[in-house]
Amino acid sequence: MKPAPFDYARPADWPAALALLAAGARPVAGGQSLGPMLNLRLALPERVADLRHLPDYAGVSMQGETVRIGAGTTHAAIEDGVVPGRLGEILAGVARRIAYRPVRNRGTIGGSFAHADPAADWVAVLPALPGHAIALGPQGERRIPLAEFVLGVFETALRSDELLRALELPALPAATRFGHWKFCRKPGEFSKATACVLALPGAVPTAVLAALDAAPLVIADASALLADPTAEAARITATLALDDPWRAALARTALRHAAEAVR
Numbered sequence: 001m002k003p004a005p006f007d008y009a010r011p012a013d014w015p016a017a018l019a020l021l022a023a024g025a026r027p028v029a030g031g032q033s034l035g036p037m038l039n040l041r042l043a044l045p046e047r048v049a050d051l052r053h054l055p056d057y058a059g060v061s062m063q064g065e066t067v068r069i070g071a072g073t074t075h076a077a078i079e080d081g082v083v084p085g086r087l088g089e090i091l092a093g094v095a096r097r098i099a100y101r102p103v104r105n106r107g108t109i110g111g112s113f114a115h116a117d118p119a120a121d122w123v124a125v126l127p128a129l130p131g132h133a134i135a136l137g138p139q140g141e142r143r144i145p146l147a148e149f150v151l152g153v154f155e156t157a158l159r160s161d162e163l164l165r166a167l168e169l170p171a172l173p174a175a176t177r178f179g180h181w182k183f184c185r186k187p188g189e190f191s192k193a194t195a196c197v198l199a200l201p202g203a204v205p206t207a208v209l210a211a212l213d214a215a216p217l218v219i220a221d222a223s224a225l226l227a228d229p230t231a232e233a234a235r236i237t238a239t240l241a242l243d244d245p246w247r248a249a250l251a252r253t254a255l256r257h258a259a260e261a262v263r
């Protein structure tokens with residue numbers, strides 16, 4: 001199928017992008033999710049606003065000990081090491097397992113997080129990390145903790161008059177430990193269960209379980225999971241009341257493998 005006709009706008013600055021949003025335009029970033037939705041006519045916008053030419057939209061900058069990642073930074077750029085230090089190593093490891101390189105060349109971290117597909121890789125990992133999503137609206141910037149950004153399936157804390165402008169995360173100490181595991185039926189497919197565990201030195205470890213057709217489950221204290229991955233993964237999964245035994249087994253396995261992979 002082909003998309004229904006729509007107008008195309010290319011805002012040159014953020015105020016112009018917000019004005020287009022207020023007038024009902026649908027933002028488009030890499031188009032890797034919106035494109036198929038247009039083709040299938042699941043989305044029927046009268047106008048799309050292409051964000052890719054906005055200043056500071058893509059790229060990474062350091063502000064003291066804070067890493068600011070533009071929403072338009074592609075998965076491929078992150079895979080290729082645009083984010084410095086231990087944080088960059090962790091994000092690159094996640095990015096390189098998203099779909100295929102052609103998708104990663106165009107798809108963006110901000111587009112993926114704003115889309116909030118429950119099976120998406122950034123949705124499964126960013127909530128475990130300290131830091132904020134930076135929303136921009138008519139009143140200026142608003143900071144939303146990464147763990148509170150995704151509210152449900154394709155639902156985020158962004159207001160209808162806001163765009164996701166950037167992500168800000170603290171640079172992570174070199175001794176930060178991380179484990180990540182996802183199950184795909186074949187390479188490049190969306191995950192059927194993803195989990196990750198983050199252990200910052202001297203802090204309580206956190207974990208996320210995702211790709212369960214629901215909002216990601218953020219585990220604020222994953223100490224017990226690290227101490228006994230098998231028992232704790234089973235306990236956590238039992239609290240989810242997953243009625244499909246196959247999904248429950250995958251969720252349990254994802255949590256256990258992510259905890260065992262922490263290094």
Ligand SMILES: Cc1cc2nc3c(=O)[nH]c(=O)nc-3n(C[C@H](O)[C@H](O)[C@H](O)COP(=O)(O)OP(=O)(O)OC[C@H]3O[C@@H](n4cnc5c(N)ncnc54)[C@H](O)[C@@H]3O)c2cc1C
Pocket residue numbers: 026027028029030031032033034035051071097098099100103106107108109110111112114115117119120121122158162163164165188189190191
């Ligand atoms: C074949 C294929 C396989 C894929 N496999 C995976 C996979 O394994 N794992 C995975 O995580 N993803 C996968 N994806 C999705 C891909 O990662 C996309 O990059 C991602 O879902 C959306 O990013 P985008 O930049 O393309 O956003 P777009 O498609 O341009 O936009 C997605 C949505 O977010 C909105 N949006 C975009 N940017 C902003 C913003 N700054 N502020 C507010 N709203 C915004 C748009 O209006 C739209 O509703 C796959 C895609 C394809 C085509």
